Amino acid sequence: MGGYPTKGGSILQLFSVIRRISEANRSAQRQMERQLNSLTKPLGSLGDVEDLAIQLAGMTGSTELTIDPAMVLLLAADHGVTAEGVSAFPADVTQQMVQNFLSQGAAINVLSRASLARVQVIDMGINADLSIPGLISRKIRMGTSNMTKGPAMSYDEAIRAIETGIEIAHDAVTQGAKLLALGEMGIGNTTASSAILAVLGQIPVEDVVGVGTGIRDNVRERKIFVIEKAIAVNQPNAFDPIDILSKVGGFEIAGLTGIVLEAAASRVPVLVDGFITAVAALIATKLAPLSAQYLIGSHESVEPGHKIVNRLLGIRPLLRLHLRLGEGSGAALALPILRTATLIPKEMSTFESAQISGALDGSVQGASAEPQSVSSVPPVPKRHEFQSFYKEGVYKAIYERRDIRSFLKHPIEEEKLRRILDAAHHAPSVGFMQPWNFILVQSDSIKQQLHDMVSKEVQIAGNYFEGHRAELYPKLKVQGIVEAPITLCVTNDPTRDGTHVLGRNTIPETDVYSVVCAIENLWLAARAEGLGVGWVSFYKKEDVRQLLGIPAHIDPVALLSIGYTAAFQNKPILESVGWGRRQSLEDLLFSDAWGMPFTFQRKIGAAE
Numbered sequence: 142m143g144g145y146p147t148k149g150g151s152i153l154q155l156f157s158v159i160r161r162i163s164e165a166n167r168s169a170q171r172q173m174e175r176q177l178n179s180l181t182k183p184l185g186s187l188g189d190v191e192d193l194a195i196q197l198a199g200m201t202g203s204t205e206l207t208i209d210p211a212m213v214l215l216l217a218a219d220h221g222v223t224a225e226g227v228s229a230f231p232a233d234v235t236q237q238m239v240q241n242f243l244s245q246g247a248a249i250n251v252l253s254r255a256s257l258a259r260v261q262v263i264d265m266g267i268n269a270d271l272s273i274p275g276l277i278s279r280k281i282r283m284g285t286s287n288m289t290k291g292p293a294m295s296y297d298e299a300i301r302a303i304e305t306g307i308e309i310a311h312d313a314v315t316q317g318a319k320l321l322a323l324g325e326m327g328i329g330n331t332t333a334s335s336a337i338l339a340v341l342g343q344i345p346v347e348d349v350v351g352v353g354t355g356i357r358d359n360v361r362e363r364k365i366f367v368i369e370k371a372i373a374v375n376q377p378n379a380f381d382p383i384d385i386l387s388k389v390g391g392f393e394i395a396g397l398t399g400i401v402l403e404a405a406a407s408r409v410p411v412l413v414d415g416f417i418t419a420v421a422a423l424i425a426t427k428l429a430p431l432s433a434q435y436l437i438g439s440h441e442s443v444e445p446g447h448k449i450v451n452r453l454l455g456i457r458p459l460l461r462l463h464l465r466l467g468e469g470s471g472a473a474l475a476l477p478i479l480r481t482a483t484l485i486p487k488e489m490s491t492f493e494s495a496q497i498s499g500a501l502d503g504s505v506q507g508a509s510a511e512p513q514s515v516s517s518v519p520p521v522p523k524r525h526e527f528q529s530f531y532k533e534g535v536y537k538a539i540y541e542r543r544d545i546r547s548f549l550k551h552p553i554e555e556e557k558l559r560r561i562l563d564a565a566h567h568a569p570s571v572g573f574m575q576p577w578n579f580i581l582v583q584s585d586s587i588k589q590q591l592h593d594m595v596s597k598e599v600q601i602a603g604n605y606f607e608g609h610r611a612e613l614y615p616k617l618k619v620q621g622i623v624e625a626p627i628t629l630c631v632t633n634d635p636t637r638d639g640t641h642v643l644g645r646n647t648i649p650e651t652d653v654y655s656v657v658c659a660i661e662n663l664w665l666a667a668r669a670e671g672l673g674v675g676w677v678s679f680y681k682k683e684d685v686r687q688l689l690g691i692p693a694h695i696d697p698v699a700l701l702s703i704g705y706t707a708a709f710q711n712k713p714i715l716e717s718v719g720w721g722r723r724q725s726l727e728d729l730l731f732s733d734a735w736g737m738p739f740t741f742q743r744k745i746g747a748a749e
């Protein structure tokens with residue numbers, strides 16, 4: 142749950158969010174415009190991409206643009222109106238597709254992976270009791286009622302669904318999301334969206350109705366008839382967006398409206414997807430007109446209503462790819478353009494820095510003939526820093542690396558193995574001595590012998606633990622050695638590169654340090670490749686030397702089991718089972734001398 146108490150459908154929470162929404166920050170926009178105009182390109186020549194950067198500055202109130210992490214919030218719900226035969230697919234497809242989203246097999250999963258966005262799937266009212274790992278349950282009810290027979294939901298439920306959307310957005314922003322992309326799944330929801338748009342925009346139903354999932358002409362005729370009937374039966378008030386939502390809307394649509402409101406209130410940009418999400422955004426702008434300033438339109442789908450609603454929202458879509466899918470697919474496809482817009486002001490040179498002349502008419506200031514006075518601290522070269530998504534990848538591998546103890550039988554692809562070994566081989570080594578070798582053990586009988594060797598030592602070592610640890614100890618697994626397709630013996634050759642290796646005169650064990658750097662490189666690369674690594678260290682080096690025919694002067698530093706695994710745990714196993722806890726970083730930092738506490742300041746190393 143978010144930080145908001147649920148008020149059971151009272152409208153207070155909604156009002157307080159609406160009150161928090163303020164205008165985009167004009168001064169940040171002007172500053173961004175000036176910044177863009179100083180870059181090495183004719184004024185405005187990056188067209189809409191420049192507008193995006195200006196809009197993002199206005200929304201966030203900052204010229205330090207970032208959209209990462211970007212999160213697709215995919216809200217799913219069912220629609221009672223499907224009983225009228227308005228979709229080309231049965232209503233069960235909603236829940237089946239939700240399964241698919243969580244198994245990573247849907248279009249939105251592929252597109253989000255390609256666009257480096259995270260996806261959260263939220264049950265707003267699926268007509269089934271689903272408990273699938275990863276599915277966030279915010280169910281209002283098991284699907285709406287059939288709108289041709291009465292209201293799809295009560296007024297109270299509509300408010301609750303909007304407020305649930307507010308909480309979902311609040312949670313996403315609290316988790317660090319810098320951009321929220323809207324997605325939806327709900328068989329029948331183009332019918333609900335068309336009905337909402339027809340009423341809100343006071344537009345003839347037939348002008349807004351399209352083929353949805355791909356219905357034939359005669360079914361489209363029925364869809365028009367069904368919507369007209371629902372409007373006639375319910376008489377929604379065109380000037381009360383909540384009344385419209387409750388009578389002909391859907392739980393996922395109302396939730397998306399809430400997301401737009403909370404994002405706008407938190408100054409987080411919203412990337413709108415197709416027809417359904419745009420209709421949800423339109424309701425938000427009717428409740429809070431300023432929320433329109435936080436919307437970015439990703440595309441224009443083939444649904445005729447989408448063009449209309451985009452126009453009503455003042456959205457100029459970035460893409461026209463003839464999509465008719467939803468799920469957040471268009472938003473995910475547009476995301477890289479948005480990310481690029483954030484990089485332009487960060488990474489392009491200015492006329493000044495690149496010493497390029499400005500425009501002849503003076504509209505673009507170039508480098509002046511006179512050198513400018515320089516500040517005493519030279520600027521940090523901007524291009525050295527990785528772009529945010531590469532940077533995130535590095536940290537992701539570090540934080541999500543685990544010591545893996547159980548493996549799947551699945552073989553490891555040769556190119557992956559080569560990449561992770563090459564990553565190891567690119568480790569730092571003292572004096573560039575590269576003291577490592579890698580013995581790839583694949584033979585079942587040798588792995589079994591390694592396992593037996595390790596088991597023996599595990600039993601012996603078990604005698605040294607007492608109390609809680611003595612109880613936990615037998616549960617630690619060494620079976621991984623036989624399960625994993627490969628056991629890698631990483632060795633150190635202390636004679637590599639002669640006796641006078643640079644940097645080794647005073648610290649002879651720098652060769653081992655270097656080998657350990659190679660192991661860490663391999664471990665991180667393996668994590669990025671989806672491969673688990675477990676470091677086994679219960680063995681007598683002499684036993685391993687004998688078994689693998691390793692010469693006496695070579696040191697078998699590590700045995701690593703490598704293979705696919707069913708799960709990478711959130712925490713180290715030894716932490717989850719209560720063996721140990723991660724210490725606080727601050728306790729491990731000293732300032733200037735041992736034992737002197739260190740505290741972080743705004744800028745480390747700044748002149749006093």
Ligand SMILES: Cc1cc2ncn([C@H]3O[C@H](COP(=O)(O)O)[C@@H](O)[C@H]3O)c2cc1C
Binds near residue numbers: 229325
């Ligand atoms: C397999 C499948 C995957 C989908 N993903 C999104 N939608 C899209 O189609 C539905 C709306 O169309 P209608 O109103 O005609 O039912 C929504 O679930 C929307 O997200 C899908 C539809 C299907 C069939």
Ligand SMILES: O=C(O)c1cccnc1
Binds near residue numbers: 417
């Ligand atoms: O425009 C859309 O987003 C759309 C169109 C058809 C089906 N589902 C979604």
